[in-house]
Amino acid sequence: RKEVEQDPGPFNVPEGATVAFNCTYSNSASQSFFWYRQDCRKEPKLLMSVYSSGNEDGRFTAQLNRASQYISLLIRDSKLSDSATYLCVVNIPQGGSYIPTFGRGTSLIVHP
Amino acid sequence: GAGVSQTPSNKVTEKGKYVELRCDPISGHTALYWYRQSLGQGPEFLIYFQGTGAADDSGLPNDRFFAVRPEGSVSTLKIQRTERGDSAVYLCASSPGTGDGSAMPKQYFGPGTRLTVT
Numbered sequence: 482r483k484e485v486e487q488d489p490g491p492f493n494v495p496e497g498a499t500v501a502f503n504c505t506y507s508n509s510a511s512q513s514f515f516w517y518r519q520d521c522r523k524e525p526k527l528l529m530s531v532y533s534s535g536n537e538d539g540r541f542t543a544q545l546n547r548a549s550q551y552i553s554l555l556i557r558d559s560k561l562s563d564s565a566t567y568l569c570v571v572n573i574p575q576g577g578s579y580i581p582t583f584g585r586g587t588s589l590i591v592h593p
Numbered sequence: 594g595a596g597v598s599q600t601p602s603n604k605v606t607e608k609g610k611y612v613e614l615r616c617d618p619i620s621g622h623t624a625l626y627w628y629r630q631s632l633g634q635g636p637e638f639l640i641y642f643q644g645t646g647a648a649d650d651s652g653l654p655n656d657r658f659f660a661v662r663p664e665g666s667v668s669t670l671k672i673q674r675t676e677r678g679d680s681a682v683y684l685c686a687s688s689p690g691t692g693d694g695s696a697m698p699k700q701y702f703g704p705g706t707r708l709t710v711t
Contacts, residue, residue: 485635489633515699524684524705525702526702527699527700568635570635575651576649576651578648581638581641581700582638583628583638584635585633585634585635586635
């Protein structure tokens with residue numbers, strides 16, 4: 482079982498739709514969670530940090546559920562420009578340090 | 594300000610050759626990470642530095658891979674006796690510091706080096 486798992490998709494949604502992705506992690510001692518966005522053949526760019534209390538940035542809402550060991554990303558009112566791969570990253574304890582561990586990414590395609 | 598830069602952007606080499614990939618982090622960032630990303634996968638952790646020292650190199654796949662950061666700024670990832678399976682995009686990221694894990698700082702990625710071993 483992988484330490485961080487994401488449904489690769491693709492999620493194919495019309496403009497204006499609401500779409501949500503989850504990312505599960507196996508180590509309950511994991512810390513510091515983030516969502517990144519990656520466009521084709523580009524580097525990952527930080528989208529937002531994820532907290533237990535939840536955080537919102539415009540149309541984007543991220544949430545951490547420690548009890549069930551997953552993080553989520555909700556995108557409201559999808560735009561064509563939201564089409565990208567969304568990567569979650571979880572910092573997993575290992576040998577006295579924390580290792581940033583990425584999921585494989587979830588592909589989102591927003592169509593007109 | 595300037596972001597993370599990586600050179601070269603593309604590198605094609607023959608199997609068995611030695612390659613060096615360079616990363617210039619954001620000025621003042623003390624932590625530097627190397628990742629490898631294959632098609633359809635997320636970035637895979639290789640090694641990270643806190644200052645000049647390798648704080649964790651557990652992701653390096655074998656002893657053909659080595660990385661240095663002698664002055665706590667620029668880092669070089671070195672791959673000896675390259676194999677076709679080493680072909681991937683090598684990403685570098687920097688952050689202000691590793692924190693205590695519970696508040697791991699955000700990472701800023703460079704554009705990557707696309708390595709092709711023929």
